[in-house]
Amino acid sequence: MNAQQKQRFAFASIWTAAMLTMVLLTLIVGIIMVRGLPSVTWEFLTGTPEDLGREGGILPTILGTVALGLVALLIATPLGIGSAIYLTEYTHTSRLTRAIRFGTESLAGVPSIIFGLFGFIFFVNYLQMGWSILAGGLTLALMVLPTIIRTAEEAIMTVPQAYRDVSYSLGATRWEMVTTAVLPSALPGIVTGVILSFGRAVSETAAVIFTAGTALNLPVSPFSPVRTMAVHFYILAVEGISLEKAYATGAVLIITILLINIGANMLVNRVIAKRGK
């Protein structure tokens, strides 16, 4: 084969790969949506499950998902932004910062079942929280912390040095500089990371089952066990309770992720646009 033929072959393969990926995506999303959307009615979204989920809706699971996500973000966001601020504005590279970075990167790589194990031993049993929104939310917070730290750090680092210099020249303390000059500018980037972390919390299953439990009731307190949509989908699907409701729950999950991605992208585009100025 000469060079031209090789190129044609290579490019044909690459185009095939790209189209195959698109086809696979369409298939996966399509099957769930086509079989699931028809069952996603207002009653489905606001009703409670009956007959273990064969009938009725998924309101408790929606609430459970939101509750877990909120708790996780309420804990991880201040921690994450604080870490990012410290790492970027308050220190220079040192043994300590390297250790912190190592901790963050390692945490990012821990598999979800290990988080589930840890959350089960530590939050559910040792701290006696039982299977609860708190235990689940705390575990999820640890899982999304690295992402928030990473995105916040990058957002802060892209703030032009000029902003800081101006602030200092006006007599601001470091904290004042951070809160008035850096954070507002870095905010869209930070919020993007938070939104994406919420997506991660929505999709997570292994860690959630062993920390927040599987009870189908409407949560009444931070110590209530909850079932998230992802867990509900898993149980419906695996136990053959109702394929129809499984597909419907799956469709709601995909729509949620889609909305989260769209939100994050809109914010990122704002960041890019501002950077261009």
Added chain:
Amino acid sequence: MKERAISIMLLVAALGALLALALITYFVFQSGLPLILEVGLWNFLSGTTWNPTADPPQFGLLPMIVGSLWLTVGSLVIGVPLGIAVAVFMVELAPPRLAQFMRPAIQLLAGIPSVIYGFIGLTILAPLLRSTFGGPGLSVLTGAIILGIMILPSIIAISEDAIRAVPRSLRDGALALGETHWQVISGIIIPTARSGIVASVILGMGRALGETMAVIMMIGNALIIPYSPLQPATTLTSNIGLELAYATGAHRDALFATGVVLFVLIMLLNGIATAFVRRPAFSRRGT
């Protein structure tokens, strides 16, 4: 002074991740290490029988280790060529409008919960494989195909960054010297982007090794050492996820011990990957 206090508070926040890692390591090891020491590390890792409720109980991890290995290798075989090809496509071959359209699509692929992937494997792929090849349909192959698709977005994203980072001068220079576009890609761009691509593969490996719920749904969970991809198998993760709810005493400790092995394995891999490249989260978007 207030500044001092703020500084300390921020330091405490920053130590949070480190503290969390330390806590996780401590508790998982504390629960799992004693059993490993009792059974003997070699016996634990090389034992072929897992029968935790027998009398006396047997804790052999080999089927799970092999299962994890098979599954991970399989998913890489499927995900890596596809992922690198798509990354090359996005940077070098795709018309800009198509790339713009594909990027959010790949993002969506990345965000789909793993249990949905597992569901597709369970309800669509497994019956297909069963009718085509016989056997139970729930097998290493089912898992490998689905996991391969699952790790695609990570491989694509990081490889794309690496490819994009190759200086245009290298590229344009070679083209000016009369090389075909493909020669430039295969001869210059991919080798230059090599470390980033390898990092993406290792990260994909970590993701495949760590996946639990989807694997439980698709792989059959038989406690054998599979010699063919059409056979069912168990992975380190799926065994923990399957048995944790009911396990007590030594059985539960053995599951934590499995967690220890998994933890060490993945930390090793992540360490290698981090040594290769540290990926900025923003650089790939918007261009």
Added chain:
Amino acid sequence: MCWLAFALLLNACGSTNNENVLNITGSTSVAPFIEHLAEIYQQEHEGVTLNVQSLGSTAGVRAAIDGVAEIAMSSRNLDAAEAELLEQVVVARDALAVIVHPSNPLVNLEQAQVQAIFSGEVTSWAAFGGADKPIVLVVREAGSGTFGAFEELVMQGVPITPAALRQGSNGAIRQIVAEDPNAIGYISLGIVDSTVKAVAINGVEPSVAEVEAGNYTFVRPFLFVWQKNRPMSALATQFLEYTLGPAGQAELTRLGLVKGVTTR
């Protein structure tokens, strides 16, 4: 500042001793039936919350011993150590049914044959007059009450082959057997439905009637257990009485279980 609030929140909520909330944890086999009962009970009693969690017999028993759950469900008998610490009552009895795909011509198996199949001794359906297709075994995971009951009552010491597919719940086993013509598994009789076929063992049909007549002996108790010497909350006592009373028992038998032998 946020930390202080968080710590206060933790303290204020304290432990889950809300008298209108009852936590019932345990067996994944028992849970679906109790969830049904809980649904009905909550509809009849306003403002009451019954959290039924299916995380396993052993986890449930542990939770009862530790006081995390007030009532635990178990699909196996308590061992000596557990029985020291817990009160128990049989709320229902459940038969184990061996199931195959509806297209499978198999109607009856001797117990020895069941053992031969699940131990991996016999691997092809040809041994039973079928096509020469490999038998696909589907079982529960080690530690589950159903697994333990099957081992104890049916296998009686003959080990189950590691080549068997393991699933985390009876529902999952039923689903797989319903889809694979070569599959055979065991599930709770209470969840057998038209998607699978239950096989007679030693000539006896697995049915509620045969269990009550004492002919079908692969039966295990569904237990409620709770801490000894600990006063039960009013809600727990009421729910227990409901479950053991005529309404609860009628519902459980309607769902496919066998009436519990009520000894208190």
